[in-house]
Amino acid sequence: MLKRNKISTSLLVFVQLLFFFCLPKVTSANSVVTAPVLIVYDSLAIGTPYEGNIEALQRILASFSSQVTITSTDKYEAGTLQKFSKVITIHNLEDIPHSSEAFDRDMKSYFGDYMHIGYQLPQLVAQEMGLEVQQHANDTLKITMGQLTEDSIMAKNISYITKFKGTPYGSSTSDNGNVSYPFGVIQGRNAYIPYMVKGNVSELATSFVMKDWLHVNTTGQNYVLLNEIYPFSDLDVLNEVADRLYNAGIPFIASVQPVFSNFQFPAMQRYLETLKHLQSRNGSIVVNAPVVASTISPDIAGLKSQMSAFLDVLAQKEIVPLGISSELYWTYDQHYTDYGLSIFDSGIVYDNRNIRYHTQRNTSSVFQSAMYTIQGKDINKYVNASKIRDSLPMNTAFVYPFPIDRKEMEATLDMLLTSWTTFSDFKNAEHTVRTATNELASHNGHLQINGQVIALNNKMAEVDADHTYVQEVKKSFKTLFSVQNNIFIALILMTLLIFMVFLIIGYRLYRRKFMHQEKSL
Missing domain, CATH: 3.20.20 (TIM Barrel)
Structure with missing residues (x-):
C-alpha cells in the first residue's frame, strides 16, 4: 500500500511538471522577448554631433524590452563578450582606433549576433558582409526609411556603403553626385549602420534595422x-x-x-x-x-x-x-x-x-x-x-x-x-x-x-471647497490671555487719552504766552 502511494505521488508530480513546461505561458499582448544585449562604446563624444547617440540606442533597445549591459572599451573585462549572444559596438571616434586588447581578442572568437555603428568597422566583419565603404570628408545628405525622411543633414567624415551582401535598409543620399547608398545592412548574424545621430531621422531609422537584428516579430503601435x-x-x-x-x-x-x-x-x-x-x-x-x-x-x-x-x-x-x-x-x-x-x-x-x-x-x-x-x-x-x-x-x-x-x-x-x-x-x-x-x-x-x-463612470462628484487645511490645536490659558489683552488695550487707550489732554493743555498755555508777548510789544 505504501509503495502504491509513492508511485501515485510520483505520477502526480510528473503530470504537474508536464503541464508546467508544456502549457503556453500568458504574456502581454504587446510584449516582446529579446536576448540580453551588450553595448561596447569607445567615447561618449561629448561636444560633437554624435553626443547622445549611445543614450538614444539604449532607449531604442529599452522599447524592445531588451536588457542592456553597457561598458566602455577602457573598462571592458576579458571574457565578457562570450556571455552575450548579441553585441553592439558603437564607435564615435573616427581617427583613433580605441578598443582594448582584451576586446579584440574576444572578438576573434565571438560567434553571436554582432552590430557595428559608426567608425572603425572590424575587418573581419567587413569581409563576412562583403562590405566596401567610401568616406566623404564633408557632405549634406538625405536619409529615408519608409515614410520617414529628412533633407539637408550636415555631416562630417561620413561613410557610405558602396558594396554589400545581405539586406539593405533605407537610403542615405549624398548631395555629392546625388548618389544613394543603403542606410544600413543586415547580412546573416551581422549588421552595420555607418551613421547614427541623436535627434534626427537616423535615430528612428536605426530602430528599423534594430528590430530585424533582434528578431522581433510584433508590430509597433x-x-x-x-x-x-x-x-x-x-x-x-x-x-x-x-x-x-x-x-x-x-x-x-x-x-x-x-x-x-x-x-x-x-x-x-x-x-x-x-x-x-x-x-x-x-x-x-x-x-x-x-x-x-x-x-x-x-x-x-x-x-x-x-x-x-x-x-x-x-x-x-x-x-x-x-x-x-x-x-x-x-x-x-x-x-x-x-x-x-x-x-x-x-x-x-x-x-x-x-x-x-x-x-x-x-x-x-x-x-x-x-x-x-x-x-x-x-x-x-x-x-x-x-x-x-x-x-x-x-x-x-x-x-x-x-x-x-x-x-x-x-x-x-x-x-x-x-x-x-x-x-x-x-x-x-x-x-x-x-x-x-x-x-x-x-x-x-x-x-x-x-x-x-470595474464600470467606467463619467459622473464627477462635487468636492466641498470648505476645508480647514491647518487643524486648530487646543489652546491653553485662552481665557487668561484674552483678559490680559483687554487690560492692555484699556491701558493703552487711557495712556493715549491722558497724552491728548496734556497736549491740549500745553497748546493752550503756549498760545496764551504767545499772545501775551504780542501785547507787550
Whole structure:
C-alpha cells in the first residue's frame, strides 16, 4: 500500500511538471522577448554631433524590452563578450582606433549576433558582409526609411556603403553626385549602420534595422500621451481635452504626477475625480516617476511605500493605473528599480533630462511591455502631414505636454484631430500593477481591480471647497490671555487719552504766552 502511494505521488508530480513546461505561458499582448544585449562604446563624444547617440540606442533597445549591459572599451573585462549572444559596438571616434586588447581578442572568437555603428568597422566583419565603404570628408545628405525622411543633414567624415551582401535598409543620399547608398545592412548574424545621430531621422531609422537584428516579430503601435499633469493643472481644460478626444474617437494615455500626502484635501479630491473622468473617456492612466530633488531625501528612501500608498488611493476611487513613465536612467538604477519600477510591468521611457542616480549600475531593468517616446510636433519634421503614418517598429507614444491655456489646447487638439495616424488604446494590451494591497490590471480591454472588472463612470462628484487645511490645536490659558489683552488695550487707550489732554493743555498755555508777548510789544 505504501509503495502504491509513492508511485501515485510520483505520477502526480510528473503530470504537474508536464503541464508546467508544456502549457503556453500568458504574456502581454504587446510584449516582446529579446536576448540580453551588450553595448561596447569607445567615447561618449561629448561636444560633437554624435553626443547622445549611445543614450538614444539604449532607449531604442529599452522599447524592445531588451536588457542592456553597457561598458566602455577602457573598462571592458576579458571574457565578457562570450556571455552575450548579441553585441553592439558603437564607435564615435573616427581617427583613433580605441578598443582594448582584451576586446579584440574576444572578438576573434565571438560567434553571436554582432552590430557595428559608426567608425572603425572590424575587418573581419567587413569581409563576412562583403562590405566596401567610401568616406566623404564633408557632405549634406538625405536619409529615408519608409515614410520617414529628412533633407539637408550636415555631416562630417561620413561613410557610405558602396558594396554589400545581405539586406539593405533605407537610403542615405549624398548631395555629392546625388548618389544613394543603403542606410544600413543586415547580412546573416551581422549588421552595420555607418551613421547614427541623436535627434534626427537616423535615430528612428536605426530602430528599423534594430528590430530585424533582434528578431522581433510584433508590430509597433502608436499612442497619444498627455504628460506633465499635476494636481494644480487646469483640470477644467484637462476634462475638456478628454471629452473632445473621446468624441473624436481618439484613445489617449494620461501620465499623471503622483501625490504622497494630503489625500483628504479638496484639491487632491478634485484631482482624483478628474482622473476618474479621464478614464471614462477612453483615457489610460500611467503614473509618472516622482521628481528626484535629492537622492538622500526621505521621499526617495520611502519610495515603494509612498508609491504604493498613492496607487491604493487610486484603487479606492476605482482608478486603474496601467504603468509608469520615467526617464531612461531610472532603469539603470538599482534603488529606483527595486522600490519604484518593480511595481509595474509596463513602462514608458523618456529621454534623460535631469540625471540623479541613487545606486547606479551598468545593466538595465526591463519592462515586459515598454514604449518609446517622441514629441508629437517632431514627427511632422519627418513625415508629410498628408500621408497616413505607418507605425514605427516599436510601441511609440507621441508626447503632447498638457496645454497650459485654451490657446495651446486648441493647437494640440487641432494637431491630433487632423492627424492621419491611427492611435491604439493602451488598455487593450495586458498590463499589471501590484501593491501589497491591490492588483490593478487591464485584460481584454477591461480594467480590473483584484480580478473584478470595474464600470467606467463619467459622473464627477462635487468636492466641498470648505476645508480647514491647518487643524486648530487646543489652546491653553485662552481665557487668561484674552483678559490680559483687554487690560492692555484699556491701558493703552487711557495712556493715549491722558497724552491728548496734556497736549491740549500745553497748546493752550503756549498760545496764551504767545499772545501775551504780542501785547507787550
